[in-house]
Amino acid sequence: MILGLLxxxxxxxxxxxxxxxxxxxxxxxxxxxxxxxxxxxxxxxxATAGCLSEDRTGLFLQEGDLLIYRKAPDWxxxxxxxxxxxxxxxxxxxxxxxxxxxxxxxxxxxxYEYPDFHYRELYSFYSRSRQGGLLVTDVDGDxxxxxxxxxxxxxxxxxxxxxxxxxxxxxxxxxxFAATLRLAFVDGDLMVAQGELPNGRVARFRKSADPKQLWIxxxxxxxxYPRGFxxxxxxxxxxxxxxxxxxxxxxxxxxxxxxAFRYRDGFVLIGRDSxxxxxxxxxxQPEHRH
Numbered sequence: 001m002i003l004g005l006l007x008x009x010x011x012x013x014x015x016x017x018x019x020x021x022x023x024x025x026x027x028x029x030x031x032x033x034x035x036x037x038x039x040x041x042x043x044x045x046x047a048t049a050g051c052l053s054e055d056r057t058g059l060f061l062q063e064g065d066l067l068i069y070r071k072a073p074d075w076x077x078x079x080x081x082x083x084x085x086x087x088x089x090x091x092x093x094x095x096x097x098x099x100x101x102x103x104x105x106x107x108x109x110x111x112y113e114y115p116d117f118h119y120r121e122l123y124s125f126y127s128r129s130r131q132g133g134l135l136v137t138d139v140d141g142d143x144x145x146x147x148x149x150x151x152x153x154x155x156x157x158x159x160x161x162x163x164x165x166x167x168x169x170x171x172x173x174x175x176x177f178a179a180t181l182r183l184a185f186v187d188g189d190l191m192v193a194q195g196e197l198p199n200g201r202v203a204r205f206r207k208s209a210d211p212k213q214l215w216i217x218x219x220x221x222x223x224x225y226p227r228g229f230x231x232x233x234x235x236x237x238x239x240x241x242x243x244x245x246x247x248x249x250x251x252x253x254x255x256x257x258x259x260a261f262r263y264r265d266g267f268v269l270i271g272r273d274s275x276x277x278x279x280x281x282x283x284x285q286p287e288h289r290h
Contacts, residue, residue, distance in 0.1 A: 010273065011023060011047060015263070023047035024043075027041050035275055035277070040075045041070060044077055046063070050089065054093065058070055060089050065085070066081070081112070087106065088134060090102075094145055095158070097114075103131055109149055125166070128174075128176070129174075129176060130150075130176060132196070133183040133192075134183070135148040135149075135183050139155070139207070140212075144156035147164075148183060152166040170217060184229060186232060191231035194226065196227075197225070198225060198238075204218045223236050224236045225237040228258060228270070230261065232247050233246050240255055242257065254276070255271055
């Protein structure tokens with residue numbers, strides 16, 4: 001049995017230790033594992049996507065079509081950009097500069113730098129599919145932080161004034177959202193889930209000897225909208241009777257999960273109107289709260 005706490009509309013979440021942040025109609029901070037919460041600030045408009053700042057003291061959010069930065073303790077909005085259409089974002093330090101990565105409209109990789117948050121365009125994608133999902137890691141072992149985004153990894157040239165180059169990991173581009181992915185590393189391999197497809201592939205990729213060539217794919221399973229994804233946990237976001245799998249085993253059903261995080265010996269699961277814990281025994285007070 002999976003237990004949870006009911007709430008209004010939740011569109012996304014980020015986790016920092018024993019604190020979970022959720023956004024949607026409201027911006028909340030949750031204490032884990034008790035699942036008590038308090039409101040930080042009312043969004044300008046419903047927040048649809050976001051991420052934690054690198055120092056863990058603020059949030060970057062898309063509110064309406066605005067990119068907003070909110071920082072503790074007052075969480076007041078600071079508008080960074082307008083006309084924004086992002087699937088997700090990721091705080092990062094690149095070549096010693098702190099900022100936040102995002103993919104505008106699935107085609108343009110941007111890096112907004114502190115303190116003024118003027119952005120650099122790192123790369124524009126030419127693909128039939130919107131690119132989504134972000135990770136920062138040293139792919140080729142040269143000591144520089146590269147970027148994994150959608151179907152590609154983008155090589156860090158070592159200096160912002162030089163061009164970044166992309167190399168295909170795989171060729172998921174047969175549908176408009178085929179490359180709008182959830183990404184995770186598990187035991188050094190890249191795990192990929194097509195979270196925006198009704199029959200989304202989940203696959204494991206191992207780097208080729210030459211990472212500039214296509215990586216080696218091992219197909220794992222297909223799920224309906226596999227959006228709650230940590231690599232070893234896969235949760236569908238497909239309404240009632242959405243499947244939940246842990247370490248390759250079916251463990252139950254939910255009303256739909258769009259975000260998931262590892263937490264202690266289990267996971268935190270976020271749906272459209274609830275935050276839940278798995279295993280259920282992790283919840284200290286399991287009754288529903290409104």
